[in-house]
Amino acid sequence: xxxxxxRELAAVLGLALFAATLGAEFGVMWAWQRxxxxxLTQEEGEPGREGPGLEQPGGGEQAAGETPQDTLQDPLxxxxxxxxxxxxxxxxxHGAPQRLVPSGRRAxxxxxxxxxxxxxxxxxxxxxxxxxxxxAVLPNAPYSxxxxxxxxxxxxxxxxxxxxxxxxxxxxxxxxxxxTGLSDEEIRRRVIEAIEAVPGAxxxxxxxxxxxxxxxxxxxxxxxxxxxxxxxxxxxxxxARSVAGSLASAMGVPWAQNQVFLDGEDDPQTVRRQxxxxxxxxxxxxEAIAIGHVRPVTARVLQETLPELRxxxxxxxxxxxxLKGSPEKAHAAAPTPGPSVP
Numbered sequence: 603x604x605x606x607x608x609r610e611l612a613a614v615l616g617l618a619l620f621a622a623t624l625g626a627e628f629g630v631m632w633a634w635q636r637x638x639x640x641x642l643t644q645e646e647g648e649p650g651r652e653g654p655g656l657e658q659p660g661g662g663e664q665a666a667g668e669t670p671q672d673t674l675q676d677p678l679x680x681x682x683x684x685x686x687x688x689x690x691x692x693x694x695x696h697g698a699p700q701r702l703v704p705s706g707r708r709a710x711x712x713x714x715x716x717x718x719x720x721x722x723x724x725x726x727x728x729x730x731x732x733x734x735x736x737x738a739v740l741p742n743a744p745y746s747x748x749x750x751x752x753x754x755x756x757x758x759x760x761x762x763x764x765x766x767x768x769x770x771x772x773x774x775x776x777x778x779x780x781x782t783g784l785s786d787e788e789i790r791r792r793v794i795e796a797i798e799a800v801p802g803a804x805x806x807x808x809x810x811x812x813x814x815x816x817x818x819x820x821x822x823x824x825x826x827x828x829x830x831x832x833x834x835x836x837x838x839x840x841x842a843r844s845v846a847g848s849l850a851s852a853m854g855v856p857w858a859q860n861q862v863f864l865d866g867e868d869d870p871q872t873v874r875r876q877x878x879x880x881x882x883x884x885x886x887x888x889e890a891i892a893i894g895h896v897r898p899v900t901a902r903v904l905q906e907t908l909p910e911l912r913x914x915x916x917x918x919x920x921x922x923x924x925l926k927g928s929p930e931k932a933h934a935a936a937p938t939p940g941p942s943v944p
Contacts, residue, residue: 709914711884711918711919712736712890712891712919712920712924713880713893714735714736714737715728715737715738717740718750719739722749725745725749729752733904733918738809739762739763740765740776741795741797741800742776743776747801750803751801761806761807761833761836762796762797762807764780764793764809764811765810766779767781767813768813768840775809778792780814784820797827803833804922805856805922806834806836808837811840815840815844815845816845825846826853829853834855834858836859836891837860846859847926851926857925860893862891862893864892865895869899874907877903877907881911881914881916
């Protein structure tokens with residue numbers, strides 16, 4: 603082959619390689635664009651819509667015969683979690699663009715830590731974190747009042763983690779639970795007692811509750827008390843059949859809804875993966891809410907992940923910053939500085 607022919611052949615091959623590379627890049631960009639559109643146009647799961655329930659909700663449904671410990675007793679199983687809560691939304695798990703929030707606006711992520719009120723081991727680790735977490739405190743646990751006060755002193759937002767009836771009758775939500783068999787008066791009385799047991803509470807969330815949050819009569823009584831106290835309601839979303847959001851909107855009660863459970867399995871890989879889903883959702887939509895539990899693994903992974911979240915432009919905020927409805931009605935419980943852990 604002559605030198606000139608070799609040069610011409612090399613030029614043709616170079617052009618072909620360049621075209622193939624350019625085509626691949628456009629293909630990747632097109633795939634990313636499609637995933638981004640899927641994220642931005644995906645409809646939220648409507649409260650009250652029929653769908654798969656949770657056999658073991660993220661609120662931490664406790665198996666019969668177990669005793670409360672410092673960790674979530676009965677972690678939710680992947681098989682029982684609706685897609686929107688476990689895997690995120692289309693595009694999130696396959697490399698969707700990392701930054702879709704408009705320039706100049708920070709993505710906001712609220713992290714709620716459930717089941718405060720029992721042991722101090724994991725509680726201390728969370729109290730050492732310098733971030734505005736939301737602490738959901740069980741109202742009738744041994745250290746409910748102490749941990750609520752400590753969390754407020756640390757600068758956390760505090761809410762009542764109200765025990766509510768689960769779908770699984772074998773799971774015990776704990777003392778003072780709101781069940782579908784109670785009268786309207788008894789439901790309101792129990793909600794008032796729970797709120798008064800957690801000092802400085804800014805809102806209420808459901809602990810378990812896959813049965814109770816799907817019952818309109820029950821939730822109406824709960825939300826009437828919550829609204830009359832100037833609080834907000836956080837739907838932990840332990841069932842896709844929950845009517846909490848739609849009812850709160852109709853009643854003018856500020857509310858919010860969980861999108862991601864962080865620690866259904868007590869291992870670092872699960873928590874990191876779920877935090878990534880929450881981060882992607884916040885970046886794609888501007889905000890997200892995720893729920894974890896008072897567990898050492900969750901605290902340590904969160905501590906390790908905080909610098910990366912900040913680097914990606916994600917701001918951690920309390921749940922009250924992401925309310926729907928009438929946020930001005932929500933009770934602003936101003937925390938006092940100065941952590942003091944027993």
